[in-house]
Amino acid sequence: MLLAWCVSALAQVGTAARPDISGYWELRFDSFNVPRASLTPAAQGALEMRRAKDQEAIRGCVNVGVPAVMDDRGVLDIRQSPAVIGMVARSPSSTRYVYTDGRKHPDAEELEGTTNGHSIGRWQGDTLVVDTVGFNERGITAIPGGGYRTSRAHLTELYKLAVSGDQLTVTFTWTDPTVFRTPHSYTFRYYKVPAVPEPRVLNCIQNDADRARFLTERPAPARF
Amino acid sequence: MTIRAIAASVMASLLLIAPAARAQEKKGTGPVPEMSGLWLVQDPGSGSWTEWFDNVPKPKLQPDIIADNQRMAASEAAGNVVNRAPRTAACPIGNLPMMMASSPPINIVASRDEVLMGSESNRGRFVYTDGRPHRDVKAPSYVPTGFGDSIGHWEGDTLVVDTIGFAPRVCDSRRPVMLVPGGGRAKDTTHLVERYRLVGPDELSVTFTWEDSTVFLAPHTYSYTYKRLPEGIPIENNEEPAAAQPDRQYTTTKAEK
Numbered sequence: 297m298l299l300a301w302c303v304s305a306l307a308q309v310g311t312a313a314r315p316d317i318s319g320y321w322e323l324r325f326d327s328f329n330v331p332r333a334s335l336t337p338a339a340q341g342a343l344e345m346r347r348a349k350d351q352e353a354i355r356g357c358v359n360v361g362v363p364a365v366m367d368d369r370g371v372l373d374i375r376q377s378p379a380v381i382g383m384v385a386r387s388p389s390s391t392r393y394v395y396t397d398g399r400k401h402p403d404a405e406e407l408e409g410t411t412n413g414h415s416i417g418r419w420q421g422d423t424l425v426v427d428t429v430g431f432n433e434r435g436i437t438a439i440p441g442g443g444y445r446t447s448r449a450h451l452t453e454l455y456k457l458a459v460s461g462d463q464l465t466v467t468f469t470w471t472d473p474t475v476f477r478t479p480h481s482y483t484f485r486y487y488k489v490p491a492v493p494e495p496r497v498l499n500c501i502q503n504d505a506d507r508a509r510f511l512t513e514r515p516a517p518a519r520f
Numbered sequence: 521m522t523i524r525a526i527a528a529s530v531m532a533s534l535l536l537i538a539p540a541a542r543a544q545e546k547k548g549t550g551p552v553p554e555m556s557g558l559w560l561v562q563d564p565g566s567g568s569w570t571e572w573f574d575n576v577p578k579p580k581l582q583p584d585i586i587a588d589n590q591r592m593a594a595s596e597a598a599g600n601v602v603n604r605a606p607r608t609a610a611c612p613i614g615n616l617p618m619m620m621a622s623s624p625p626i627n628i629v630a631s632r633d634e635v636l637m638g639s640e641s642n643r644g645r646f647v648y649t650d651g652r653p654h655r656d657v658k659a660p661s662y663v664p665t666g667f668g669d670s671i672g673h674w675e676g677d678t679l680v681v682d683t684i685g686f687a688p689r690v691c692d693s694r695r696p697v698m699l700v701p702g703g704g705r706a707k708d709t710t711h712l713v714e715r716y717r718l719v720g721p722d723e724l725s726v727t728f729t730w731e732d733s734t735v736f737l738a739p740h741t742y743s744y745t746y747k748r749l750p751e752g753i754p755i756e757n758n759e760e761p762a763a764a765q766p767d768r769q770y771t772t773t774k775a776e777k
Contacts, residue, residue, distance in 0.1 A: 318631045359756065373646075375631035377556035382629035382636040384644065390756045391638035393627060402753060410756040491633075491650065 314419045315457050318376045321464055321486035323369065330482040333442035339475040346444045350436045357500035360387045361411020361435035362428065362451065363468065366484065371492055381417065388500045389435075394426050401429055409447050411435040424455040441482050443475045462488045552674050553718045558625045558754065559746035573621055576701045576742035585735050589703050592695055601694065612687035614666035616645065616712070617700050620726070626746065627754050635672060635679070638754070647672040647681050657685030657708075664708060666690055666698055679716040686710050701742060705735045722748035
């Protein structure tokens with residue numbers, strides 16, 4: 297018992313000197329580097345159905361989930377403690393938690409799928425590596441560059457501060473044999489913004505068709 | 521040095537550094553307790569939500585609040601147990617007293633400048649600990665919520681959270697007002713002070729003190745104990761949209777208009 301507590305304490309000591317990615321972060325016009333995903337024929341054929349499902353979720357104010365919370369055009373609030381990192385987006389969504397206390401993913405049979413999935417993180421030098429499984433297929437499932445989130449999806453993210461902590465780059469890599477022929481990777485660059493006074497919460501109104509259309513009809517992302 | 525001596529030395533070193541490891545530096549203060557984690561409120565076995573919610577010292581209430589409580593009780597006794605107020609953009613999100621009393625665990629992320637508190641209700645509270653003052657909650661630009669505007673500071677090992685700016689009414693709970701345990705109200709004139717303190721490695725005490733001269737004749741104070749769930753998994757409220765659940769449509773009963 298004592299030994300376990302000491303090991304836990306030591307693990308937390310290890311996190312003390314890690315970069316702190318806490319802050320308010322926003323995406324800008326040059327924040328995206330998103331290649332087209334290589335989709336399976338089945339996924340290609342399901343895109344329209346998925347798109348309609350996403351629109352229905354937006355109309356119903358269902359939690360948008362990952363990856364949409366990371367793609368939110370509002371300010372993303374990231375808060376880091378020694379054992380867990382919380383992420384709050386403006387769109388209707390649950391707070392996303394990334395556990396950095398050394399825990400593993402729960403057994404699959406214990407893990408009820410959520411829109412954000414179950415995320416665990418570890419530091420490799422100055423890079424936070426986040427591993428997420430346990431998704432469901434609710435919310436906005438569209439993945440930047442093509443494809444969609446399913447319960448079989450596996451997401452790996454690499455978080456790294458840049459420009460003296462004023463920027464945060466996140467490289468996302470999705471694997472899902474039902475959707476992608478090869479792992480699909482893209483990078484977002486977030487800019488740090490000063491403290492914002494408002495809790496940045498969107499009060500969603502159900503059945504807002506205009507909002508659903510606006511959020512699902514995007515121009516092709518620019519590359520930087 | 522024998523293996524046993526080395527092991528003892530390592531253990532002693534760990535014991536020395538461990539307390540610091542369980543804490544983190546906050547701006548302008550020394551190390552403070554690490555409160556991050558998933559916390560489950562401890563119901564002593566009341567058996568029902570109402571009994572649990574009212575299982576606090578009885579507040580001294582203003583006569584019109586007592587009358588309003590009696591009116592709501594009569595309405596519910598007559599079968600009006602569903603708040604059918606339409607959900608609109610004017611509906612404030614959140615319900616702080618209900619969230620802090622509810623069985624879904626509170627997920628706390630305590631960073632240096634801000635403390636997040638999330639729960640099953642998806643949206644969570646933001647407690648700013650970066651030294652900022654309250655927002656001008658009387659300004660037209662302020663959008664009140666059921667969570668209010670919270671700022672916090674550390675007094676030794678205690679996180680003191682000060683909240684104002686609650687919404688005057690709510691429309692997504694069973695009643696059109698935000699109830700405080702014991703029968704009070706949280707609204708635009710209400711001031712709440714919470715004191716968070718670890719009373720054990722896995723036990724968190726929160727003392728709530730509500731003040732509002734339009735509701736209470738004296739400050740109303742009670743405490744909850746929360747137990748840490750080390751391997752707990754956050755719950756997500758996966759309700760279907762109201763449109764898909766006709767029996768969950770919200771409209772206002774005659775008595776509540």
